[in-house]
Amino acid sequence: MLKIDNEVMRLTELRRSIFIKLQTKKKKQTTDKSRSPKKSAASPKKSATSSKNRNANVQSMIAEQDKTTEKSKSGETATRSEPSFRYERALEFGPISEKILVIKTIEKTMLAASESGNIFFINARDGAITATLHVSDCPITALSTWTTPKTKKLHLLVGSFETQMREYLYDNLTLLRMINLGEFVQCLEPAWSCVFIGTKNGSLMRYSLRQSKIEFEDRISRDSVLVLKAAQEGARRVLIVGTRNAPVCVRDAMSGLHLRTMNEIVSPTVYTLLLENSMVYCGTTFHDILVFRFHDGSLIHKHQATNCKGICCMKIVKNLLFASCHNGSIYVYNIKNHTYVGTIEGPGGVILSMEILENIVIVGTMSFNFKSVLIPDYILKNNEI
Numbered sequence: 514m515l516k517i518d519n520e521v522m523r524l525t526e527l528r529r530s531i532f533i534k535l536q537t538k539k540k541k542q543t544t545d546k547s548r549s550p551k552k553s554a555a556s557p558k559k560s561a562t563s564s565k566n567r568n569a570n571v572q573s574m575i576a577e578q579d580k581t582t583e584k585s586k587s588g589e590t591a592t593r594s595e596p597s598f599r600y601e602r603a604l605e606f607g608p609i610s611e612k613i614l615v616i617k618t619i620e621k622t623m624l625a626a627s628e629s630g631n632i633f634f635i636n637a638r639d640g641a642i643t644a645t646l647h648v649s650d651c652p653i654t655a656l657s658t659w660t661t662p663k664t665k666k667l668h669l670l671v672g673s674f675e676t677q678m679r680e681y682l683y684d685n686l687t688l689l690r691m692i693n694l695g696e697f698v699q700c701l702e703p704a705w706s707c708v709f710i711g712t713k714n715g716s717l718m719r720y721s722l723r724q725s726k727i728e729f730e731d732r733i734s735r736d737s738v739l740v741l742k743a744a745q746e747g748a749r750r751v752l753i754v755g756t757r758n759a760p761v762c763v764r765d766a767m768s769g770l771h772l773r774t775m776n777e778i779v780s781p782t783v784y785t786l787l788l789e790n791s792m793v794y795c796g797t798t799f800h801d802i803l804v805f806r807f808h809d810g811s812l813i814h815k816h817q818a819t820n821c822k823g824i825c826c827m828k829i830v831k832n833l834l835f836a837s838c839h840n841g842s843i844y845v846y847n848i849k850n851h852t853y854v855g856t857i858e859g860p861g862g863v864i865l866s867m868e869i870l871e872n873i874v875i876v877g878t879m880s881f882n883f884k885s886v887l888i889p890d891y892i893l894k895n896n897e898i
Contacts, residue, residue, distance in 0.1 A: 600873045604640035604885040609633060613877025616868040617656045623868065625883065626653035630673065637870055646686050651675045655701040657708055658683065659722050670708055672698025678710065692720065704743035705750060709766065711738025715756065717769055731769040734759060742788050744807065753793060755783035761795055775810040785827045794834065796824025802836055816846045826867035831896040835874060837864040843874055847895045854895045860884035
């Protein structure tokens with residue numbers, strides 16, 4: 514067994530070194546291209562061809578930006594192409610007196626999923642409730658979306674504390690199918706035409722969105738799989754996995770193979786994690802946000818919030834990291850210069866869910882509060898630094 518472990522470590526180090534060399538070579542080639550002299554005095558025919566190429570490049574760039582914006586809707590970091598909208602006052606959401614466990618924004622609609630099995634569809638501009646969907650009588654724990662390649666229709670995936678995952682057509686909320694999993698859903702992560710499922714019983718599943726079936730399932734822990742984050746590491750597709758009472762680890766997304774573990778200091782339970790610019794941000798049950806380098810798992814920084822009792826939700830918007838915790842406050846950090854920026858007081862109670870919309874933060878709490886709070890200007894100014 515020791516020989517096998519040593520061989521796995523050797524191969525992992527070899528793969529990592531090759532990846533780093535390829536990245537360095539790619540950067541060098543890009544730099545050389547940018548420094549190469551441009552040709553001058555092109556003929557009219559060549560000039561016309563060049564103009565066509567430039568137009569094609571512009572169209573390609575616009576299409577790529579649209580893809581990037583669309584991709585960001587399923588992630589934690591928001592990228593908006595439309596002009597910035599500013600709220601003059603906090604939003605009021607009407608008669609919602611439930612524990613909101615999940616908040617997700619789709620374009621100009623905010624979805625708030627509750628412990629009672631309801632999803633409230635809310636206009637993100639004025640806070641008006643436009644629709645309510647009763648999914649089940651069990652707590653809803655995860656929401657995800659995907660767009661079908663042929664019809665370009667948006668589908669909504671709902672995971673809850675029942676043994677089925679539900680798939681709806683987003684436009685009219687028609688129930689398309691119920692996928693029997695046999696376990697309670699704890700988290701969902703969409704990537705590569707699949708959705709990865711972490712369950713309360715410690716299983717990791719891969720559901721094919723195109724084939725509408727479970728393609729892979731493995732029991733990876735005795736405790737709940739609380740958070741999953743998909744990433745690309747060279748040609749390899751990987752998952753960053755956070756389970757209860759265990760260090761954060763990296764697994765092969767297709768086979769579930771354990772590749773490596775983040776530094777052993779990540780022994781507390783991680784309820785939330787983000788991947789941003791090759792950095793993994795882990796919110797722990799203690800009062801630290803631990804920042805690791807993704808490719809080698811080394812700890813490079815600690816954001817401390819000494820008065821909190823555990824980080825439960827995190828969002829990154831431009832330079833700012835918003836971290837809500839069990840004491841009801843939201844701590845804000847500048848991730849560029851690693852400084853503490855300030856604290857936003859919540860509406861009261863343990864924070865269960867959080868979303869950032871422009872200059873407001875929206876939270877759902879254990880005390881049945883679902884409120885929005887304006888972000889102070891002195892905090893927003895740090896996004897300009």
